[in-house]
Amino acid sequence: KKDPIRVAVTGAAGNIGYALLFRIASGQMFGPDQPVALNLIEIEPAMAALAGVAMELDDCAFPLLEEIVQTSDLNVGFKDCDWALLVGSVPRKAGMERADLLGINGKIFVGQGKAINDHAKRSCRVLVVGNPCNTNCLIAMRSAPDIPDKQFFAMTRLDENRAKTQLALKAGVKVKDVTELCVWGNHSPSMFPDFYNAKINRQSAAKVIADESWLKETFVPTVGTRGAAIIKARGASSAASAANAVVDTVSDLIKPTRGGYHSVCVISSGEYGVPEGIITSMPIRVDAVGNWRVVEGIKLNDYAREKIAASNAELVEERSVAFGQLGLSI
Numbered sequence: 001k002k003d004p005i006r007v008a009v010t011g012a013a014g015n016i017g018y019a020l021l022f023r024i025a026s027g028q029m030f031g032p033d034q035p036v037a038l039n040l041i042e043i044e045p046a047m048a049a050l051a052g053v054a055m056e057l058d059d060c061a062f063p064l065l066e067e068i069v070q071t072s073d074l075n076v077g078f079k080d081c082d083w084a085l086l087v088g089s090v091p092r093k094a095g096m097e098r099a100d101l102l103g104i105n106g107k108i109f110v111g112q113g114k115a116i117n118d119h120a121k122r123s124c125r126v127l128v129v130g131n132p133c134n135t136n137c138l139i140a141m142r143s144a145p146d147i148p149d150k151q152f153f154a155m156t157r158l159d160e161n162r163a164k165t166q167l168a169l170k171a172g173v174k175v176k177d178v179t180e181l182c183v184w185g186n187h188s189p190s191m192f193p194d195f196y197n198a199k200i201n202r203q204s205a206a207k208v209i210a211d212e213s214w215l216k217e218t219f220v221p222t223v224g225t226r227g228a229a230i231i232k233a234r235g236a237s238s239a240a241s242a243a244n245a246v247v248d249t250v251s252d253l254i255k256p257t258r259g260g261y262h263s264v265c266v267i268s269s270g271e272y273g274v275p276e277g278i279i280t281s282m283p284i285r286v287d288a289v290g291n292w293r294v295v296e297g298i299k300l301n302d303y304a305r306e307k308i309a310a311s312n313a314e315l316v317e318e319r320s321v322a323f324g325q326l327g328l329s330i
């Protein structure tokens with residue numbers, strides 16, 4: 001009998017949590033033979049709502065779901081977890097400056113990083129979704145010195161999936177025919193979805209679409225501002241597609257990558273001239289024993305390099321503002 005994989009989820013009573021937990025418990029994240037235990041973490045005011053979510057999980061009678069822990073105590077929530085999905089964060093409110101947001105969330109991720117360091121398994125992998133996710137992830141990583149840096153990730157898979165669909169629609173092909181689409185940089189409108197190296201039926205997407213001005217002036221901003229477009233249309237932010245991207249990210253990180261690569265924000269060691277020590281989105285492959293690597297040898301033209309450099313400059317700036325507020329050294 002397999003031991004369950006213990007997954008801690010913060011913000012578990014939020015919108016993404018509501019779309020995510022049922023997919024984890026049903027086996028879509030770790031496979032149909034893998035039991036799971038869920039450690040649901042919320043802030044005190046949301047504990048009643050969280051109890052309701054847990055009741056619904058109970059009512060699904062998921063055969064793979066072996067335990068539900070509900071807590072607002074991080075030391076309990078991260079105890080022995082194999083994965084920490086950090087979804088909860090404080091949204092920007094009217095009148096709040098970007099620096100305030102970085103500082104407020106920074107404090108949350110210091111606390112969560114410390115609790116992961118002290119209570120999670122050493123092998124725990126951490127995926128940060130709550131925004132600003134790259135910088136939050138960096139802060140959690142720095143606050144968890146006993147967990148290897150390579151076990152920290154932030155999410156750009158939703159951006160990758162959005163970009164693939166936009167290219168497929170434009171080219172009139174199936175979305176599965178679009179591969180090797182890396183979103184580079186920060187999970188923010190400055191990100192760069194690399195349409196030059198993306199493939200449509202194994203050929204360069206830029207060549208197949210053959211409309212550089214559409215790619216630069218319509219496609220790139222459409223992907224970068226898709227979140228805002230969904231809020232405008234739905235009156236609520238993208239939660240189901242974000243949860244879907246969490247499932248995709250985790251399930252792709254635990255198995256060897258077959259062909260191509262995926263976008264994940266990871267700690268930079270200076271690959272492709274990216275500044276070292278930031279959490280930035282790059283193309284990743286997972287090998288047969290489960291280790292990931294940044295894919296080497298991708299050719300980036302001047303336009304791509306400029307876009308990537310601008311997005312990474314934003315991350316360097318976020319780091320300096322957040323670290324300044326938290327009194328951390330770079």
Ligand code: NAI
Pocket residue numbers: 010011012013014015016017041042043046087088089090091108128129130131132133155156157158159187237238239242
């Ligand atoms: P939401 O507001 O519906 O839910 C957030 C939940 O987090 C709330 O239940 C809140 O009580 C909880 N929370 C707040 N602070 C917490 C803390 N310190 N510890 C534990 N729980 C805490 O928001 P939603 O829609 O679920 O989104 C969550 C985050 O994901 C947001 O920051 C959003 O910007 C981000 N996001 C990231 C995406 C990505 O691609 N990286 C895509 C979509 C959303």
